[in-house]
Amino acid sequence: MFQHPCPAQTLITVISFYPEKVCDEITKVVGLAQPRIAHRTQMPYTDAVIHEVQRFANILPTSLPHATTTNVTFKNYYIPKGTEVITLLTSVLQDPTQWEKPHTFNPEHFLNSKGKFVKREAFMPFSVGNRKCVGESLARMELFLFFTSLMQKFTFQPPHGVSHLDLDLTPDIGFTTRPMPHKICALPRERQS
Numbered sequence: 001m002f003q004h005p006c007p008a009q010t011l012i013t014v015i016s017f018y019p020e021k022v023c024d025e026i027t028k029v030v031g032l033a034q035p036r037i038a039h040r041t042q043m044p045y046t047d048a049v050i051h052e053v054q055r056f057a058n059i060l061p062t063s064l065p066h067a068t069t070t071n072v073t074f075k076n077y078y079i080p081k082g083t084e085v086i087t088l089l090t091s092v093l094q095d096p097t098q099w100e101k102p103h104t105f106n107p108e109h110f111l112n113s114k115g116k117f118v119k120r121e122a123f124m125p126f127s128v129g130n131r132k133c134v135g136e137s138l139a140r141m142e143l144f145l146f147f148t149s150l151m152q153k154f155t156f157q158p159p160h161g162v163s164h165l166d167l168d169l170t171p172d173i174g175f176t177t178r179p180m181p182h183k184i185c186a187l188p189r190e191r192q193s
């Protein structure tokens with residue numbers, strides 16, 4: 001059994017419990033300027049948070065279906081030509097042999113003891129191989145620029161009178177894992193000169 005956390009739940013975890021470190025990094029590296037991709041290498045914590053969101057709440061858990069083009073024997077399983085194969089990316093993204101805390105949101109999965117960003121072989125939300133996502137570079141740029149821009153300009157919280165614990169964070173699991181619709185307030189941050 002694998003857990004499929006809701007992307008919204010993960011985002012709320014991030015904005016509720018992790019904003020300070022991300023915002024400190026934004027203040028230090030980006031300031032009031034428009035975030036640029038060149039900032040990413042100087043922002044290991046933010047990069048780690050984004051990677052951990054994708055690991056913890058991957059939006060395409062079963063990747064895309066494929067079929068074998070020849071007869072294949074894989075790990076003692078005989079798979080005849082033409083068999084449809086569906087890979088479960090979550091089995092790798094939450095593999096207890098690969099991750100220190102597979103079922104916990106933990107940006108430290110992508111940081112070494114000195115706080116430097118580390119790549120992990122088992123990080124594969126875009127799948128692997130010849131047919132891996134062709135939009136990976138674009139998606140990764142967009143994730144960084146959107147996330148840092150939003151965190152730079154807003155704080156996020158539930159509507160007045162609603163605790164973040166009251167929000168319905170049940171994931172809408174289908175071909176993609178999506179959040180259920182819910183209301184959240186984006187409050188402009190005070191500009192500091």
Ligand code: HEM
Pocket residue numbers: 059060063064065125126127128130131132133134135136138139
């Ligand atoms: C966070 C964002 C994204 C995630 C997690 C994601 C994930 C994936 C995954 C898991 C696959 C299946 C790979 C396989 O079959 O083994 C895939 C395929 C694909 N993705 Fe993405 N993707 C994202 C964004 C994008 C974007 C922005 C584009 C285009 C601009 C894109 C275009 C494609 C295309 C064309 C394929 C099919 C590739 C093929 O069959 O050869 N994706 N993606």
